[in-house]
Amino acid sequence: MSAEPDLTVDLAGIRMKNPVMVASGTYGYGPEYADLLDLGRLGAFVVKGIRIEPWDGNPPPRLVEVPGGLVNAIGLQSPGADKFIADYLPFLRAYDVPVIVNIWGRTIDEYERVAERLSAAEGVAGLELNISCPNIKAGGSSFGTDPRAAAQVTAAVRRRTALPLIPKLPPNVPDIGGLARAVAEAGADAVSLINTIPAMVIDTAARRPVLANVAGGLSGPAVHAVAVKLVWEAARAVRVPVVGMGGIVGAREALEFIIAGASAVAVGTANFRDPLAPLAVADGIRDYLVEHNFKSVRELVGTLRLP
Amino acid sequence: MMRIEQAAVVSHEAVRGGYRVLTFAAPAIAREAAPGQFVHLSVAGLIEASLRRPFSVYAAEKERIAIMYKPVGAGTRAMTRLAPGETVSLMGPLGRGFPTEAAEGRHAALVAGGYGLAPLCFLARRLGRPGTVFVGAATAAVLPSVGELSALGWDTRTATEDGTAGESGLITEALDRWLAEAPEALVCYACGPNGLLRAVAERAARGGWPAWVSLERRMGCGAGACLACVQKVRTPEGTQWARVCRDGPVFNAAEIAWEESDCVAPTAENRTPARS
Ligand SMILES: Cc1cc2nc3c(=O)[nH]c(=O)nc-3n(C[C@H](O)[C@H](O)[C@H](O)COP(=O)(O)OP(=O)(O)OC[C@H]3O[C@@H](n4cnc5c(N)ncnc54)[C@H](O)[C@@H]3O)c2cc1C
Ligand SMILES: Cc1cc2nc3c(=O)[nH]c(=O)nc-3n(C[C@H](O)[C@H](O)[C@H](O)COP(=O)(O)O)c2cc1C
Ligand code: FES
Numbered sequence: 001m002s003a004e005p006d007l008t009v010d011l012a013g014i015r016m017k018n019p020v021m022v023a024s025g026t027y028g029y030g031p032e033y034a035d036l037l038d039l040g041r042l043g044a045f046v047v048k049g050i051r052i053e054p055w056d057g058n059p060p061p062r063l064v065e066v067p068g069g070l071v072n073a074i075g076l077q078s079p080g081a082d083k084f085i086a087d088y089l090p091f092l093r094a095y096d097v098p099v100i101v102n103i104w105g106r107t108i109d110e111y112e113r114v115a116e117r118l119s120a121a122e123g124v125a126g127l128e129l130n131i132s133c134p135n136i137k138a139g140g141s142s143f144g145t146d147p148r149a150a151a152q153v154t155a156a157v158r159r160r161t162a163l164p165l166i167p168k169l170p171p172n173v174p175d176i177g178g179l180a181r182a183v184a185e186a187g188a189d190a191v192s193l194i195n196t197i198p199a200m201v202i203d204t205a206a207r208r209p210v211l212a213n214v215a216g217g218l219s220g221p222a223v224h225a226v227a228v229k230l231v232w233e234a235a236r237a238v239r240v241p242v243v244g245m246g247g248i249v250g251a252r253e254a255l256e257f258i259i260a261g262a263s264a265v266a267v268g269t270a271n272f273r274d275p276l277a278p279l280a281v282a283d284g285i286r287d288y289l290v291e292h293n294f295k296s297v298r299e300l301v302g303t304l305r306l307p
Numbered sequence: 308m309m310r311i312e313q314a315a316v317v318s319h320e321a322v323r324g325g326y327r328v329l330t331f332a333a334p335a336i337a338r339e340a341a342p343g344q345f346v347h348l349s350v351a352g353l354i355e356a357s358l359r360r361p362f363s364v365y366a367a368e369k370e371r372i373a374i375m376y377k378p379v380g381a382g383t384r385a386m387t388r389l390a391p392g393e394t395v396s397l398m399g400p401l402g403r404g405f406p407t408e409a410a411e412g413r414h415a416a417l418v419a420g421g422y423g424l425a426p427l428c429f430l431a432r433r434l435g436r437p438g439t440v441f442v443g444a445a446t447a448a449v450l451p452s453v454g455e456l457s458a459l460g461w462d463t464r465t466a467t468e469d470g471t472a473g474e475s476g477l478i479t480e481a482l483d484r485w486l487a488e489a490p491e492a493l494v495c496y497a498c499g500p501n502g503l504l505r506a507v508a509e510r511a512a513r514g515g516w517p518a519w520v521s522l523e524r525r526m527g528c529g530a531g532a533c534l535a536c537v538q539k540v541r542t543p544e545g546t547q548w549a550r551v552c553r554d555g556p557v558f559n560a561a562e563i564a565w566e567e568s569d570c571v572a573p574t575a576e577n578r579t580p581a582r583s
Contacts, residue, residue, distance in 0.1 A: 028532030035309040056548070063527045063535035067355045070527070074534050077548065220357045269357050272528045273349055276311070
């Protein structure tokens with residue numbers, strides 16, 4: 001009989017019991033699923049995107065199911081940093097789980113302010129930087145699709161926080177490795193990917209977009225193979241740890257990310273059908289490690305055998 | 308408290324109006340479910356579906372819970388094949404239901420459009436004292452049965468737009484005729500299409516009586532986590548988003564910002580293509 005494999009991960013100083021976190025925007029702010037499980041069993045809790053001031057998001061309909069996934073345009077609705085700190089952070093602090101707050105802004109100044117505010121709050125283990133938001137000073141193009149803008153916002157936030165900083169990369173870029181390198185050189189402690197893939201759905205009877213925002217982002221099993229390729233490329237390009245996500249339903253998809261080079265993974269859309277999926281994924285990773293004689297999940301990271 | 312239960316199908320039958328009643332053994336959810344709450348059902352066999360499907364609780368007694376549904380798209384069509392003994396994953400009870408105490412000392416009027424009758428039947432059984440129930444449909448063939456409520460002593464009024472059953476015309480017209488002579492101490496509970504709920508809200512505001520409406524919105528998580536199902540409501544701090552799945556689906560009609568309540572259910576052509 002082999003010894004129990006070690007599932008713990010140290011992600012740039014964030015100590016996780018297992019490599020499986022919940023993806024931002026799919027598990028709320030803490031209380032939503034707390035009836036169903038002890039949140040302390042999650043590798044990490046990643047909070048829905050927080051902006052410095054409250055933000056209304058998009059009008060509904062905000063979400064539509066498509067074969068193998070869904071397209072969402074929630075529009076980053078946010079209670080604002082102060083309300084999050086007052087109303088939700090104390091709840092999350094009561095659990096033995098690292099809390100990673102996903103943050104966003106429309107300007108570098110907004111990013112700096114939200115990072116500073118959250119860094120001063122008690123109980124935040126790290127910041128995930130959502131850079132897939134329109135940069136209003138640059139005519140609305142996304143920070144994340146331009147490596148220079150991505151590096152600029154990372155460096156600016158870096159100066160305001162000592163917390164582990166994890167820029168979250170969008171998939172729709174020509175050179176993911178270059179983007180990952182740009183944010184790593186700007187001071188990122190890790191990178192996570194992928195965010196959703198730009199997408200839209202049309203109601204043919206009405207000849208109108210289904211989402212009020214016209215377009216949204218695709219997530220779920222449909223994006224998984226795309227995400228694996230991007231995680232693999234990003235992991236080859238940087239030395240900082242990579243968090244892989246996109247379409248994880250069970251352990252197999254998570255293992256693909258780990259073998260491709262991810263140190264940790266996040267479960268997103270699958271939570272909607274099964275809020276306990278992250279626990280099952282962690283159990284499945286454990287079983288794989290036992291079966292394949294790995295003493296720890298860390299040993300498996302980036303072990304892809306190329307032809 | 309919300310739970311997930313592997314619920315075994317106990318019975319599954321077609322009822323009037325093209326509806327189906329699906330009864331499950333789900334002791335924990337059944338014990339706690341209140342009228343107006345809903346369950347989120349994971350359709351077995353519909354592999355490509357990333358989302359559960361929401362259904363109002365139609366009945367909850369002892370260890371059993373029932374829903375009344377209409378097959379409309381891939382998910383609900385797959386559900387029609389569920390046979391006794393098979394299990395599905397149910398998450399619930401979800402959301403905030405109808406306040407039954409609002410009917411104390413008041414005559415209860417229930418207003419249903421289509422399967423909006425499902426939560427109102429549950430409510431009627433829990434209210435004890437019968438009142439008046441209004442049920443509307445386009446035509447007799449899709450009018451759900453109100454026999455059970457008549458048997459409980461409720462004054463049942465039906466209307467079809469084409470006059471093939473009950474009064475002829477919209478259910479709001481039947482409601483207006485009744486309101487002209489209705490008791491003064493009145494409370495209304497409604498569930499159905501947005502337009503119907505809005506019409507009830509307008510009448511409540513004019514008449515000065517309370518109305519509670521159950522909204523229907525496209526949902527993701529059903530638990531308040533994804534912010535997909537939002538509706539603007541009036542609060543002392545101005546209008547704000549409420550999550551229909553967790554802060555509702557039942558709201559005080561006076562709190563809804565109705566001018567921001569357009570919601571489009573998928574048209575027949577645009578439901579998830581059937582695959583399984
Ligand atoms: C709180 C609530 C209570 C409900 N109660 C009942 C009930 O008691 N009986 C009943 O027959 N139906 C009820 N519905 C509607 C029911 O959820 C839909 O008919 C069902 O989701 C359709 O799924 P489908 O796969 O067959 O259709 P599809 O159109 O293929 O579904 C595609 C997507 O759209 C969503 N969707 C489709 N129609 C609706 C709708 N009308 N409202 C919300 N989402 C929709 C689906 O959930 C799915 O995510 C309720 C909806 C809500 C929000
Ligand atoms: C409803 C919804 C809301 C999301 N909100 C955010 C968000 O606020 N910030 C963010 O960085 N990513 C957000 N995401 C993206 C997810 O965190 C994740 O990157 C993406 O969905 C891919 O993973 P999945 O396929 O497992 O869902 C959201 C995704 C969904 C489906
Ligand atoms: S459906 Fe997710 S918040 Fe309501």
